[in-house]
Amino acid sequence: MNSSSRRIGIDARFHGPTAPPTGLARYIQELISHASRIKSEHTFVVFLRQQDRPHFTIRARNIEVRATNIPHYTAREQLLFGWELKKANLDLMHFTNFNMPIGYRGPFVVTIHDLTLLRFAGRSKLSRLKHIPMQAVVRYGITHGRKVITISEYQRKLITKHFQIPSDRVEVIYEAVDPEYRSLPAGQINAFRKQKGLDKQFVMYAGQWREHKNLVRLIKAFKLVRATQDAKLVLAGKIDPAFTIIKETIVEQGLQDDVILTDYVKEKELPLYYNAAEVFAFPSLVEGFGLPPLEAMACGTAVASSNTGPMPEILGDAADYFNPRSTQSVADTIIKLLKNRTRREKFQKLGTQQVKKYSWSKTAVETLAAYDEALSVTSSLKR
Numbered sequence: 001m002n003s004s005s006r007r008i009g010i011d012a013r014f015h016g017p018t019a020p021p022t023g024l025a026r027y028i029q030e031l032i033s034h035a036s037r038i039k040s041e042h043t044f045v046v047f048l049r050q051q052d053r054p055h056f057t058i059r060a061r062n063i064e065v066r067a068t069n070i071p072h073y074t075a076r077e078q079l080l081f082g083w084e085l086k087k088a089n090l091d092l093m094h095f096t097n098f099n100m101p102i103g104y105r106g107p108f109v110v111t112i113h114d115l116t117l118l119r120f121a122g123r124s125k126l127s128r129l130k131h132i133p134m135q136a137v138v139r140y141g142i143t144h145g146r147k148v149i150t151i152s153e154y155q156r157k158l159i160t161k162h163f164q165i166p167s168d169r170v171e172v173i174y175e176a177v178d179p180e181y182r183s184l185p186a187g188q189i190n191a192f193r194k195q196k197g198l199d200k201q202f203v204m205y206a207g208q209w210r211e212h213k214n215l216v217r218l219i220k221a222f223k224l225v226r227a228t229q230d231a232k233l234v235l236a237g238k239i240d241p242a243f244t245i246i247k248e249t250i251v252e253q254g255l256q257d258d259v260i261l262t263d264y265v266k267e268k269e270l271p272l273y274y275n276a277a278e279v280f281a282f283p284s285l286v287e288g289f290g291l292p293p294l295e296a297m298a299c300g301t302a303v304a305s306s307n308t309g310p311m312p313e314i315l316g317d318a319a320d321y322f323n324p325r326s327t328q329s330v331a332d333t334i335i336k337l338l339k340n341r342t343r344r345e346k347f348q349k350l351g352t353q354q355v356k357k358y359s360w361s362k363t364a365v366e367t368l369a370a371y372d373e374a375l376s377v378t379s380s381l382k383r
Contacts, residue, residue: 005041006091008371013072014097016052022208023291024113027175028096034364036060042371045088072099073134092146092375094367098138109374110141111149114288115158116212139163146374149173149367151289154310173366174314175289176358180268183300183352184275192272202232202260203334204277204301206270206292207284209240214283214306214324216249221283221330223253229338231258236273238264274299278344279337282306283324290314294358297351302344304333318354320347 015028032046036058045064048056053067066088070081082101085093093108098117100110117134142148142163148170150156156170193199203222207213215235222233235246239261250259265273274280280296286309293303293315305311306324320343322333337344 005043006371006375007043007045007089009045009047009085009088009090009093011094011096011100012046013049013068013070015056016049017055023175023289024097026178026291027111027113030176030178030360031096031364031367032063033058034360035368036063037361038364038368040368042368045090047084047088072097077101078103092371094371095141095145098141099134100137100141102137102140107146107374108141108144109147109149109370110145111151112138112142112155112159112288113151114155114286115162116210116286116288118162145169146377147171147370149370151175152287152310152313154313155288171366171370173363173370174358175291176360176363177291177294177298177355178360181271181274181295181298184271189272189275192269193276196276198232198234198260198276200230200232201278201338202234202276203279203281203338204234204236204273204296205281205283206236206265206273206295208237209243209246212285214285215246217324217327217330218281218283219246219249219253219255219259221327221334222259223255224327224331225334225338226255226258229335231278231338232260233258234260234262234273234277236262236265236270270295271299274301277301279304279334281330281334282311282319283322283330284309284311285324287311293319294355298355300348300352302337302347303351304330304337316350316354316357318347318350 010032012028012032014024035044040062043062043064045066047066047068050067050069053065056065068084070076077099078101082104085106090106093106095108095110098112117138142159142165148159150159150170150172151174153172156172159170160167205218209215225231250256274296280293280301280303282293282305284306290311293305296303297318303319305315305319305321307321308324320333320337323329
């Protein structure tokens with residue numbers, strides 16, 4: 001092995017067809033894919049779940065794949081995953097999410113996508129039970145990692161303030177939009193609308209059902225929108241049985257015929273939904289980065305977004321902003337975009353330009369630079 005080459009582990013257990021289709025899965029897929037195309041002396045040791053190993057298609061001379069049966073967010077992860085990492089003889093480990101085995105003694109970097117866990121425990125009993133130990137895991141990773149990667153300046157400020165660590169230990173590396181998110185031909189969109197029964201103009205949201213996503217307020221705001229606009233609201237994403245308040249709010253507002261719950265959307269269909277929507281609404285109270293509105297912009301759709309968290313940083317002047325804690329503000333912004341074609345076209349054009357500021361290639365280059373920086377220093381952190 002070349003004296004400058006190192007073995008760098010990457011936790012990819014969230015990646016693969018049997019893993020939930022989340023932004024984290026996309027981040028891991030794109031990071032490994034683009035890192036494999038960069039000339040590097042390092043070997044990247046990719047840890048995948050056993051069932052996803054046959055579906056891993058990235059091939060490169062410096063990619064080594066190791067299968068594991070240890071799931072994330074479990075006691076086995078805490079007790080056994082560190083031992084598997086030790087056997088891999090790594091020079092550096094990249095934990096691509098906050099979950100990592102406390103007590104792991106090898107050098108590592110960790111990506112903290114956001115700190116919503118510290119504020120929102122989730123609605124299921126299991127989520128609440130896991131809340132406290134997960135906070136301990138987050139703290140360990142941030143305070144013991146040689147480098148912390150996060151995905152917005154907003155999150156860097158939160159991390160350094162909450163955990164009292166120097167800002168130079170936290171590296172901001174932006175995410176990006178996959179090329180499959182783009183404007184599609186009108187004929188294809190019209191056929192999709194007909195297939196899905198989308199005969200009216202519609203406002204769209206895409207993402208998980210979580211408290212910080214602020215969907216209850218979006219539904220209530222849409223009640224005000226419907227008072228003047230003949231439109232529907234499409235909530236694209238897997239229905240969460242633990243989050244019953246969404247369906248309850250729809251019934252409470254009398255919107256059973258006006259709100260469409262798609263449940264799980266296949267990845268190939270999501271760009272079609274974005275293209276077909278008149279407006280994409282993103283009412284989130286806090287995010288790490290906020291990928292869905294960028295994806296909508298890439299598809300040529302006007303975006304109405306909350307003005308909190310990292311959204312102004314990520315979306316710049318390309319979104320029509322509202323106060324996410326004001327139902328009236330949310331409704332007014334959506335109504336203006338639905339009523340005014342010129343206004344929609346303005347934000348459509350701004351959005352397609354904003355997306356060009358981000359690329360997964362740049363994400364990979366900057367991440368590899370963070371690896372080299374972490375490898376070049378002797379950790380003075382207590383172990």
